Amino acid sequence: MNEELKRDIEIVWHVLPFKVNNFVVDHLINWDNVPNDPIFTLTFPRREMLLPQHYEKVAGLMQQGADTRTIKRTVDGIHTSLNPHPTGQVDHNVPYVNGNPLPGVQHKYRQTVLYFPSRGQTSHAYCTFCFRWPQFTGMSELRFASREIELLIDYIREHPKITDILFTGGDPLVMSTKSLAANIEPLLDARLSNLRRIRIGTKALTYWPFRFLSDNDSTELLALFRRVVKSGVHLALMAHFNHPNELDSPFVRDALQRVRETGAEVRTQSPILRHINDDADV
Ligand code: SF4
Structure with missing residues (x-):
């Protein structure tokens, strides 16, 4: 995996959760085909998953060496702006x-x-x-x-x-x-x-x-x-x-x-x- 890809993953996973296990890594991903491998794309975060302004904001903080609390505050703001339940999933259809x-x-x-x-x-x-x-x-x-x-x-x-x-x-x-x-x-x-x-x-x-x-x-x-x-x-x-x-x-x-x-x-x-x-x- 090249350095740019690694850096993108590190930035995006501050905002969107990333989790993978050794079975997926060792058995499902063809590493000769990365970054185009479909299972790699299915599981590893990519720059395009964030809006450019969100990506730049987090990247900038990381570059400045911002502390965890500062990054978290920014990420919390991004999370809220992403409107995580756009169809009112929490309130609607509750029995x-x-x-x-x-x-x-x-x-x-x-x-x-x-x-x-x-x-x-x-x-x-x-x-x-x-x-x-x-x-x-x-x-x-x-x-x-x-x-x-x-x-x-x-x-x-x-x-x-x-x-x-x-x-x-x-x-x-x-x-x-x-x-x-x-x-x-x-x-x-x-x-x-x-x-x-x-x-x-x-x-x-x-x-x-x-x-x-x-x-x-x-x-x-x-x-x-x-x-x-x-x-x-x-x-x-x-x-x-x-x-x-x-x-x-x-x-x-x-x-x-x-x-x-x-x-x-x-x-x-x-x-x-x-x-x-x-x-x-x-
Ligand atoms: S799509 Fe299903 S399996 Fe995949 S992360 Fe979401 S809940 Fe889990």
């Missing part, structure tokens, strides 16, 4: 139970509630296109996060049109199996007649396939998936695959197979991303 708001839950679509479990509000690595960055930057008043599974169960029971719950984050599969089970098992135990599907939005299959292979609690995670399927509730991982290179790794293929063996479905979704997959052949 109420017994007249009280249910934080960490959104009821945007008639059949589906979105649930943001509190321990799942980070990811194994961060995608450069992610709009959930306020959840990763400590802008705490903007964080979704729920510990209110019992209240959510009441809400689902009171709204028979709800058939789906989508666990989202961040990535709920950064949670330990124990924490995930503490959220999922009460849903199963409640035997909600209208709840047909549990979906988990995750990029763990490609950012950390070991979650399903060799983490301390991988076996328990797959057993939890089996329990959901056995209960008659449909379980689907809403995987993010942004580029076919992500499927080249044998670890990713093994992880997919393990998940499929539990009876869970794997579906995928990806936006069309410039410099990553905006090509008909890809």
